[in-house]
Amino acid sequence: MMRILHVAAELFPLLKTGGLADVVGALPLALGAGGADVRVLLPAFPAILAGTNVEGEVARFDSFAGPARLLFGKTADGVQLYLIDAPQCYDRPGNPYHDAEQRAYADNHLRFALLGWVAAQLAQGLDGFWRPAVVHAHDWHAGLAPAYLAAAGRPARSVITVHNLAYQGVFGAETFAGLALPAAFFDREGVEFHGNLSFLKAGLYFADHITTVSPSYAREITTAEQGCGLEGLLQARSGQLSGILNGVDEAVWHPATDALLPANYSSEKMxxxxxxxxxxxxxxxxxxxxxxxxxxxxxxxxxxxxxxxxxxxxxxxxxxxxxxxxxxxxxxxxxxxxxxxxxxxxxxxxxxxxxxxxxxxxxxxxxxxxxxxxxxxxxxxxxxxxxxxxxxxxxxxxxxxxxxxxxxxxxxxxxxxxxxxxxxxxxxxxxxxxxxxxxxxxxxxxxxxxxxxxxxAQDVGWQASAEHYLALYQQLIS
The missing domain is CATH 3.40.50.2000 (Glycogen Phosphorylase B;)
Structure with missing residues (x-):
């Protein structure tokens, strides 16, 4: 059975700031229905921790971001989760990225580098524990996961999905030294972007494959108009770039069964x-x-x-x-x-x-x-x-x-x-x-x-998209 680890910052219904959470909440279930063993690695933000049935502790780390525990649990829907319990990083008010005044947290580089670093630890194996064959990172928050995997000798294949290229996770050059990556990685052929550190560029450079969430967007981001300064890299990697449409979680979004509606309906009974x-x-x-x-x-x-x-x-x-x-x-x-x-x-x-x-x-x-x-x-x-x-x-x-x-x-x-x-x-x-x-x-x-x-009558569910992802994973493993 193919083992897949998704790495992200949010997951519906536990924590959502946008469409990323909907995807991360639904895609693992669709992949599981297709026969894969799928788990999701997330920061243990208070809302995520509160909504997870924690079954135990997997490991403890002394990381560059401080001590952390890795917990294992499941959502009510049965999605299997690993949670990085590092209160100094994640137990704070506001949304995952900003404080109550909408100011980005000053240590976001540490908070989300830890996410990618732990993904690489799982890929290397934790005393014989579950070990993924593919690590699938989502957006800049998980962008360093492919870099940490590359630094560890690529113990798993990696995919990064760009949900929105405009958000790149750019930090000052001085932040790189504290992230436990090889010094040589801070280079134009690496994580450096106009003198700064870019989490997203790291993922685009080091991942084995890049996906976006639609075929048209995959073409558009290779142009100057929509490439957000990364079009050159994306053009160079066009052979490892593809677009797979998102789907709709029909257990949550379907007019015939939606419990949030005053009345249900279908195309036959409107x-x-x-x-x-x-x-x-x-x-x-x-x-x-x-x-x-x-x-x-x-x-x-x-x-x-x-x-x-x-x-x-x-x-x-x-x-x-x-x-x-x-x-x-x-x-x-x-x-x-x-x-x-x-x-x-x-x-x-x-x-x-x-x-x-x-x-x-x-x-x-x-x-x-x-x-x-x-x-x-x-x-x-x-x-x-x-x-x-x-x-x-x-x-x-x-x-x-x-x-x-x-x-x-x-x-x-x-x-x-x-x-x-x-x-x-x-x-x-x-x-x-x-x-x-x-x-x-x-x-x-x-x-x-x-x-x-x-x-x-349009098929907007996840099944077809999940099949495309499974085929991609199999191709990378093969």
Missing amino acids: AGKAKCKTALQHELGLDEQDEQPLFVVVSRLTEQKGLPLVLDVLPELLARGGQFALLGSGDAWLEEAFRQLAHAHPRQVAVKLGYNEALSHRLIAGGDVIMVPSRFEPCGLTQLYGLQYGTLPLVRRVGGLADTVSDVSLENLADDCATGFVFHDLSAADCLRAVRRVFALWSRAREWKSVRRRAM
Whole structure:
């Protein structure tokens, strides 16, 4: 049985700041269903520790980051976990990366280097304990794992998945000396990046294979436009770079079984979706009507997510009678702009700032259209949830959005393959054309229902993606 160790900083439902947690929570279960022996290595953040059934202690370390224990346990779903119990690193308030004032912790280089270092210790074997054949690191937090494996003579093969290339884990050069890596690794052919230490570059350089979370994003990050300064390295490693789409955890996200909804529904029995819309309108103080579409956004409020485009098109959207509801938090100016719109149009616009998992389910079920107009998007899970729930995605043709949504063009409608609304240019004018296509299709109820049925028929689960990962692991081991 193939032994796979995933290495990450968060895992749903124990701890989540974004889509990474959803992937790390679901992919191991899908790989396990495919016959692999999969375990996940995580920092023992308080929320992760509290949600784990700890069965015992595996090892103790005196590391460069201080003493640490390695614990073994399982989640309620049966995911097998190793937790790095180092209170001096992980037992603190705030989210995994920042304090309560959103300031990055000054010792993040130590906290996440420890994560990669322990992964390499497991790969080398701990007194005959479970030993992985492949170590799969996720994002910059685990980026040093392939470097520590390389320093140890590569006792396991390694994969790094880039969930978002824009976040690279860059620290001053002076931090390198305290991380127990060979001095020669601080080099252009290594972890050095413009005079600094880059965790993500370390992973990209030393991993045996690099994956991203969609085929289009794998191509895009080799260009200057989206390579974030790493396009040269990624071009050089293009033979070891591939894109595998994320999936949806259907045990958590499925309208027929979602316990967070006021009513369940399926593509064959859609009455529950109308009930979800009415309940959402009531909850948010919007006019309870079904004559016009309800657009929703569930997102971090950042430039990357294209939210300024939403602000640009909202006046016409509202003038046409549409409604709009948003859940998210982020840049202060975007929060304030959406808050002002809600104040000016209280019966058409609702804005909830912050993170609320249950409300995100109700928004996606109750909406008619989900907007994801990103500047760049490695994969995107929100549009996949929209497809699953019959809430048609309105997306920009980029990254994983381009790979998962087909526009309601005349030829796609004729071929019965349209699943949403796709625009190309990063401009308000092009986004507005997509909004107009929403209202045009909405006015033809039978065609709207046909597109919605096609959207809900898309296979967005993890099985196919898990099979791709298993094939990759087998290829690396062979």
